[in-house]
Amino acid sequence: MAAAPDHLFNLRNNFYLGSYQAAINNSDLPNLSPDDAVERDCLVYRSYIALGSYQLVINEIDSAAATPLQAVKLLALYLSNPHDKESTISSLKEWLADPAIGNNAILRLIAGIVFMHEEDYNEALKHTNAGGTMELHALNVQIFIKMHRSDYAERQLRVMQQIDEDHTLTQLANAWLNLAVGGSKIQEAYLIFQDFSEKYPMTGLILNGKAVCCMHMGNFDEAETLLLEALNKDAKDPETLANLVVCSLHLGKSSSRYLSQLKLTHPEHILVKRASSAEDSFERAVQSVA
Incomplete structure (x- = not known):
């Protein structure tokens, strides 16, 4: 029996590779099953979130929407108000504790993303570690890399390769792991991003991937061209x-x-925090010898 056609393949791929506007623009797909329609809407709203349109997502998803969409709305609420994360996190924990919906794959994915933002990796893994979807496996790879556990990340990658070696997320996870391991693996990561750039329209995600590889290899001029x-x-x-x-x-x-722009648009970014902490230390050092 032939497998049913995957109507959402291109939409998913656009989202995974960072073509968020293309995902939104090409989302009007006919004859979707109810489940596919919910997945389509989740991808579209997550694309809006990726573009920073949090309020649109919050306004459009009402309380009658399906659980996966409610979870996506929670992500928009969490990101839109960095000063009041507690209420969003407590709602998230309530939902995860509810036996009727707590095991929903999108809800677990959003939980993983939120707790990864919080740098609470053990809490994130509680919800993502069981896997179940390629996105959950890919998120596990990211979390293990953040924890400096490339051995666990590699195990997750092997699971993904067994499911579908050519899947966009498997290729991306492979590139992330190669970058984390470094050394001769950097060239392999570069080739993955190069392959993406030949197959698909160039996105910020692909360009940044190639640029980071170039920086690791000492090719800063090429990296700068890609980043610009x-x-x-x-x-x-x-x-x-x-x-x-x-x-x-x-x-x-x-x-x-660039640092000023980053401070203005993403004051919570780790580089901004590190720069501020370095400035504070420098100020204290100056004060102590003044």
Whole structure:
């Protein structure tokens, strides 16, 4: 028996590779089953979240929407109000504790994303570790990399390769792991991003991936070219700005404009926090000898 056609393949792929506007623009798909329609809506709303349109998502998803959509709305609420995360997190925990919906794959995925943002990796893994979808496996790879456990990340990657070696998320997870391991693996990561850039339209995610590989290999001029192309696509993308700060420093160029933009648009970014902490330490050192 032939497998049913996957109507959402292109939509998912656009989302995974960071073509968020394309995902939104090409989401009007006919003859979807109810489950596929919910998954389609989740991908569209997550694309809006990725573009920073949190309020649109909060306004459009009402309390009668399906559980996966409610979970996506929680992510928008969490990201839209960095000063009041507690109420969103307590709602999330309530839902996860509810036996009727707590095991929903999208709810577990959103929980993993939120707790990863909180840097509470053990809590994130409580909800993601059982896997069940390619996205959950890919998120596990990311969490283990953040925990500096590339051995566990590699195990998750092997599970993904057994399910579908050519899946976009399997390829992405492979590239992330290669970058984390470093050394000769950097070239392999570069080839994965290069392959994406030949198959699909260039996105900030692909450009940043290639640029980070170039920086690891010491090719800062090429990295800068790729990052400036990414900046043309999205002038507020935090990863592009952060990578440009690092790249500029290595090229002996001023990075202050990129750092200022990052501070304005993403004050919670780890690079901003590190820069502020370094400035504070410097100020204290100056005070102590003044």
